[in-house]
Amino acid sequence: MKKVLYISPFFYPEPISTGKWNSILCQAISKRADCTVDVFCMYPFYPQWKIDLSDQQLPGIKIKRVGKGVRFFRSQAINRMILEIYFSVRVLFEMVRNRKKYDYFVCVLPPSLFAFFVSLFNTKKGKVISIVHDLQSIYASQKTGFVWGVIKKLIDSVESYHFRRADKIISLSSEMKEEVARNGGDLAKSSVCYPFVTLAKNSSGPEVSAAKHDSQWGSLDVVYSGALGEKQNPKALLEIFSQVNKEGQKVNAHVFSCGHYYESLKAEYHEAVRFHDLVPEEQLPDLLAASYLHVVPQAEGTSSGSLPSKLPNLLAAGVPILLITDPDSEVASLLSGVAGVEICQSWDKSLITEKIAEMIDSDFNKSELIASRTETLKNFEIDNLVENILEV
Template identity: 25%
Template sequence: MKILVLGLNYAPEIIGIGPYTTGLAEALVRAGHQVRVVAGQPYYPEWRARPGHGFWNLERRGRLDVLRVPHFIPRHPTGAMRLLHHFSFALAAFFPMLWAALLWRPDRVIAIAPGLMAAPVGLVAARLSGATAWLHVQDFELEAAEATGLIGRGLFLGKILRQIERGILCAFDHVSTISPAMCRRLENKDVPANRIAEHRNWAEVDRIVPQDAPSPYRALWGIGTEHVALYSGALGRKHGLDLILAAARQLSHRDDLTFVICGNGPDRAALEASASGLRNIRFHDLQPIEKLGDLLALATIHLLPQIACAQDLVLPSKLPNMLASGRPVVATARPQSALFQEVSGCGIATPPQDAEAFAKAIADLCDNPVLARQLGSAARARAEARWSRQVLLANFVGDIEQADKAGAPAILGQRP
């Protein structure tokens, strides 16, 4: 088949949505399909353009073509700037998608959200070409913007945007997302249940394996403490990273524990300023993807804070690889939330914004190595059972191949 993919984020971005859009496109090619991707310039999580990927740059890789389109990248991604960012991508992608719809005639059009603002472009392309329209939702960006204060709750604009969001979601032939809780949220937004499928993000379970030997990053970064509490990923509002600083303050008396925040993003400068004077915390840039296994092996404990109002709007994509590393996770999550359920049995979940409970969970795992090993072993087993890249991508590709314009049959996305 001919499959047209519209996604703002794509490789060489190594965290966030980009790796999963890239993985899906490449899996479709391996299955024998011709794939064209209309993508933005690489910018995440630094929020600045990277060299080597200029405007209207076409990358040909056998049966996979990737067209990069120009768009606005705000240096400080406030709510208004993000709207302009997504609108500029939708505008730039419109004519390439229109051309592909009319001349290339794809059989499937897949739009990735975020950005939802560009999703109507994918829908138009599908309708013009007679293709099946598929929307894959990585997070509910409008509600996340409200939760993090980028858009005020209850504002007239917010109400209008929610109506637009509902209309877009319901217009697609198929809508998939990455967790059961997010599937339920789609139903709450009036998407028919028979169009909804769960296709979660994967872990690199073959490349990321538990390591008994000390991580090379210990020597590289001069870390001599017995324990390391690691956060690796984007540094943005919805992650609630102030909680890590608060825990580091509460545990500053321990000489056996170092906190490491490894990442980039718009909040990094503010976090580093807030951590001034703390001797038990270090900041480092994101590391190359080929070093991810060594980086995750640095952790005694993985840290996964998240603000309360952002839960079930997104299931953090960093979680599967944390589990694959065979280390326990300390996360912030309310009972019955998707994150709580995923962490249960292979880590400790504490109430959001409760720095004392978060710090206590970290200390308890440092002081109880038997429990830490048990939870780490369970984490690895869960990653193998639920997050295998090969299995999840094969299921996703299979459902795309079977999809039709009448709406997804009930079995789609329901494989174990």
């Protein structure tokens, strides 16, 4: 029986992003007859950046949570620093006590510093598998100034040590794999697994379809749903959404998110854009069904740092997608020619609003889009990732 310790601060019941992704992946691993899964994580805190002392469990998975008493602030930079340091110290103690119990240590980056201690204290028995969800060094490189230069060097050093010591490195895109190799990762130990579909197959019914019956909803709704941070270039996105609302009364622009930064953006743009809290997991199929168009933004210069994990769900739901990304990015190549997907490879506001208008005027049939995307969706299957983790 293989014993797996899955390590990430983000986990169930966090509703979006890495926490949701981790939860579904751990469930898939635990269903293997030859595996048991323990999780070392923090109490749920994302995306609100506020500790929730929830002790909700998942069947077949032993969850050990830390973080009681941790406080976060409004500054994302300070919060990231608190997360890096606190979680790394707790992982260090966990490795000292229990490192001999496990056959696999699965580290999901970011944060990155904790993985340094996993590699440092690992025994010969345990295999260290690194899943690179985002590359922090890419985002740090977009910042200027002496302090950010120091931070980038520290991130590079920590990630480089971990990549050199890891037994397997799994990146969520080929661009990320190349960046990992440039920072010390062995290509012979590296593989690529794209993000997987996390969407529930069935909606839980009309009684939870609050979003569809909101008076702010119309027949042509342009939506962004998910975390709002530097990766999404949120102010530029909301300027575009504001313009979309002004140019056509028939079009409504909506944002679904939460957290301190979201609240500040909501206060600034509430007159032009319709804001909503994140919908519960069981309502997500209804939200996608109600949406005419979803926008997936990547901040300029960051496409090699991550691949949007929401893309597989949007493809599977048959939602028309407007992707904003870098020129010649991998995600643009991956989705080129896919039905119902348009790609803007710059943040030119007039170009993007024009593209939204063109898509709004198109007559999309979601059932036909789902059927036409079958081959593309084979790139986004969870079994590929599970096999890559356990084949070491």
